[in-house]
Amino acid sequence: MLGLGVLVGFAAGGQALVTVSGLPLPGSVVGLALLWAALGLKIVRLHWIADAADGLLGILGLLFVPATVGFIGYLSAGAAWGLWLLVMTAGLLLGGGVAGVLASRLARPEQRGPEV
């Protein structure tokens, strides 16, 4: 429960920061960055939140089902879905390709030996 409290606290803190600063950022993503920094600075210990975080991330795919169900409002778009998927696929191939090629050029040899 402590873990969940810390996560909710950082989400609320991120939201408060966004509200006060007026920055166009989602509070939860700001909370993510704040928690990452707090873990790095040892203000928050990993074992406080590890169980709660793993539990929530395990059901992350469930939590946005209510939003994705809203696609039923776009059934009338019909054939346009094909174009949307086409654009998305182009983005996936170009973006993924650039990331893969750049990262393999820049990667340092791993000491641990090759993984399968």
Add this chain to the structure above:
Amino acid sequence: MAWIALTLIAFALGVVLQTRVRSPLANPTLIATLIVAGVLLVGGVSHADYLDRVRPLTALLAPAIVALAVPLYRLRALLSRQWRSLVIGGLSGTLVGVGTDVFFSRMLNLSDQAQRSLLTAPATSPVALQLAQFTGAPSALAATLAVLSGLVGALILPGFLTLLGVKHPLARGLAIGAVAHGVGTARAREEGELTGAASSIGMGLAALLVTLVVAGVSRG
């Protein structure tokens, strides 16, 4: 409560199916979405009514996004050892992905709603959902297209990267995570521990970068 129960059961069915069928298409979010959507359509219930009833589920979304900091922190050793490859490769890939989506959706003259929704497709769906308020995209469409991006990416990227000659597990994982986030990361884990870890990093960096791009765009 009935709608929360239905959503949970539909998701659980998806998880069971996923363990039986080894395909990215056997994805619990996709399966739960289709089952719940079917029930809503048959029952003549509006999406707004359904959203209202399942609010407790949606309330957990913000702390779950915050929790993404934990895998990023756990992978700090890998991140500091390979930061050039991971940060430069991941951010460039995500930026090219977003840029391609924007370019082609303008060129094909897609509807305004679709253009705004595609902008955040390379970010993990919960983040795409949160960003909808700033992009002006309908949140349902932004979330759905982000989920589809993960599914399609998990299906096509591993083969495409092999075609490009990208063999390094770190680069393969990063590329999949940078544009195909959650579902892609699950697929990347099947290739090995390092591939999965790199994909998690790619997904985390993509979420932060797409957020910053959206912030920049909505300010300007």
